[in-house]
Amino acid sequence: MKVLFFSIAYMILKFEMVPRHISERLCVLRGYGIFLSLCCLIACCLTAPAMAASQWDNNDYAQTRLILGGYDRERQELYLGWHVRLTPGWKTYWRSPGDAGLPPRWSWNEMSNVQEVELFWPTPEKYSIFGMETYVYTYEVVLPMTLRLDDVGRPTVLDLGIEYMVCKDICVPLQARHQLTVPPLAGTQINSDEAVLYAHYQSLLPRVHDTNTQPFFKLRHVEAGKLRLSVTNNTPVQKETTVLIEGPEGVTFSVPQPAVTEGGRLFFDIYYQLDDETLTLNGQNVRLTYIPGRGQAIETVVVVEP
CATH class of the missing domain: 4.10.860 (DNA Excision Repair, Uvrb; Chain A)
Incomplete structure (x- = not known):
């Protein structure tokens, strides 16, 4: 030109x-x-290339921004990511952080031309300290988002406030604000480096589990305040497997403790506490993230049996 x-x-x-x-x-x-x-x-x-990312929000512990990972005009979808770079030695938290820490909290100050936002979480690392287990991200992470647009021919204006926590020897609550205007999709150019970065972390998302295929999960009560998760799988059991469990509001779960039966079946004992004794877990949906020692993590929903 x-x-x-x-x-x-x-x-x-x-x-x-x-x-x-x-x-x-x-x-x-x-x-x-x-x-x-x-x-x-x-x-x-x-x-001139279109703006593919917001400005960095910098502090002594981390720097964060929004990046543009791609789009699909036919599906009217825009793919963004919250990009975090952590100072060496510091970590931030997954959506359900475990025994300590706080997950990121999102607040959209402005979000024009958007019908819906869906946020995804790459598989976290398990971090143990002083007998507590937490689920964290270290060094760098991108949390992918899918934005469903009203009109691909209009610009999309975003103003996002985020509260998040980072920890090392101490924990520090932080705030960031990110503003980004994405042009109509026909005129939007994607930065190749950011597209590759986005795709990498998207590949680290747990896959949604087909309940008709192995492994099969069964979650039932053993006694009051105690559940047992049984995992049936033809592949060899990996004792380093981790299970993350998320349930209804008002329920606190212990870290699932793995064990293997004599027949080679893997199971986890899970203790829980109810904030309100009138509540019951029977028949409730519980979300599991199953992280084998090797291979892609699995995300599924199971019903608690009596």
């Missing part, structure tokens, strides 16, 4: 500058010098 503008400008300038006398030549030079400058400006504007 730039070459085209420069070529047109040069041909017009060369054709018009047939000398009659010095004053006319100077007028032409001055006039078409301005024209050439405008051509340069227009060329730069037309080829």
